[in-house]
Amino acid sequence: MSAIPYSTQHQVSFSPHGREGLFYDIFRKHSWQQAEASIRDKTTGDVLRALDREKRTLEDFKALISPAAKPYLEEMAQRSRAITLRRFGKVIQMYAPMYLSNECQNICTYCGFSLTNKIPRRTLTDDEILKEAAFLKGKGYDHILLVTGEANRTVGVSYLKNAIRLIRPYFSNISIEVQPLDTGEYRELMAEGLYAVLVYQETYHEECYKIHHPKGKKSNFRYRLHTPDRLGEAGIHKIGLGALFGLEDWRTDSFFTALHLEYLRKKYWKTRYSISFPRLRPHSGGLEPKVVMTDTDLAQLIFAYRLLDEDVELSLSTRESPEFRDNIVRLGINSISAESKTNPGGYVVDPQSLEQFEISDERSTGTIAAMIREQGYDVVWKDWEKGFRFGV
Incomplete structure (x- = not known):
């Protein structure tokens, strides 16, 4: 995909009330129903043409995530593996989430x-x-x-700045997954050492989004949709995207995620990007998935993303089973977590506090690292030197 920025005539305007901006203008040109039908109508010929291309389009991506691509999963897997090896080498980056707070002012039907x-x-x-x-x-x-809940008064910018200051001497790479912020607030956090921000749209189905987010700042679909734009304007090093699979049709949500990624790559071409693949997991007051995404479905999606974009980081969390994670490591993923706790203080301070959701892979960090090495890959704990950026 092109790395040429959009013309300056296409500047995005934002307000706390979520005024329409450039990506929403692009987004609303794509009907959910038409996109869903287009994916399901893809043929074997569409899949074969997508596999034969050196550079693939969003239409090719639709074919690769379609039911018609199921017979070609082995070929997709091998191509995904070859692309990943060529681009990233035989390495897997490891990271850990650290939950700081479970305070939240939003009502989200799927979250503990x-x-x-x-x-x-x-x-x-x-x-x-x-x-x-x-x-x-x-x-x-x-x-x-x-990671925090979305509670501005309790865990707002001041709290996050303080937390980053506290841990910056110990970690080269600090990312956050917190409430969406304004451009200036992201710049404040970047000045403290923030490297990346993960912000998941949850679902790109606007009406479904409203059902699952009836109250709180998160209920503003457009403000959340434009969060990556504000991050791009702030000059963040990396933006993480994704949808929560189980709320709506996973194929259609993935198409809109890919559409969002393509737009961001063109407009904020200096920024790196990652895609995560969270599937709905059990939690307190849990929501049953509306649409079940199988392991085979998830593998197909991972291969399709790698075939679409060889540079994007593909990350898999401990939501997934040990068996699935062991098998997918060599086929397109290049970042995983291990030994994760999804409750504040879950590692040492308060292991019994309530989890945001249940994890599936409970193996230790050492066990996961050994598994990666047994498959012939190196574990990357640190891929850049913080002194180059911060002068320390």
Whole structure:
């Protein structure tokens, strides 16, 4: 895909109320129903043409995630593996999430931290943050993902700036998965050492989105949709995208995620991108998936993304089973987490606090690292030197 930025005449305007901007203008030109039908109508010929191309389009991506591509999964897997080896080599990057708070002001039907769930709320203190950080550092991690619920008054920008300051001496790569912020707020966090932001749209089905987010700032579909734009304008090093599979048709959500990725690559061409693949997992007051995504479906999607974009980072969390993660490591994924806890203080401070969702792969960091090495790959704990960026 082209790395040429859009013309300056296409500037995006934002407001706290989510005014329409460039990506929404592109997004609304694509009917959900028509996209879903287009994917399901793809033929064997469409799949073969997509496989034969050196550079693939979004229409090719539709073919590769379509039911018609099922007989070609082995070929897709081998091509995905070859592309990943050529682009990234035989390495897998490892990271760990660190949950700082389960405070949240949103109602989300699928999340254990939802405002309506009557659970004990906890936000880590400075000492507790340092204890959790020391545990993860002791395991070898140098990439850490800070996670909170969406509660601006409790875990807003000031709290996040402080948390980044506390752990920056210990980690080269600090990412966050928190409430969407404004461009200036992202710049404040970047000045403290923020490297990347993960922000999942959950679903690109606008009406379905409203059903699952009835209250709170997150209920503003367009404000969340434009979060990657604000990150791009801030000059963030990496943006993570994704949809929560189970809320709506996974194929159609994946097409819109790919559409979003293509738009961002063209407009914010200096920024790196990653895609994650969260499937709906059990939690307190849990929501049953509307659409079930099988392991075979997930593998197909991973291969299709790699065939579409050889540069994008593809990341798989401990939501997935040990068997699936062991088998997919060599076929397109280049970043995984291990030994994850999805509750604030879950590593050391308060292991019994409520999880955001249940993980599936509970193996230790050492076991996962050994599995990667047994498959002939190197584990990457640190892929860049923070001193080059921060002058320390």
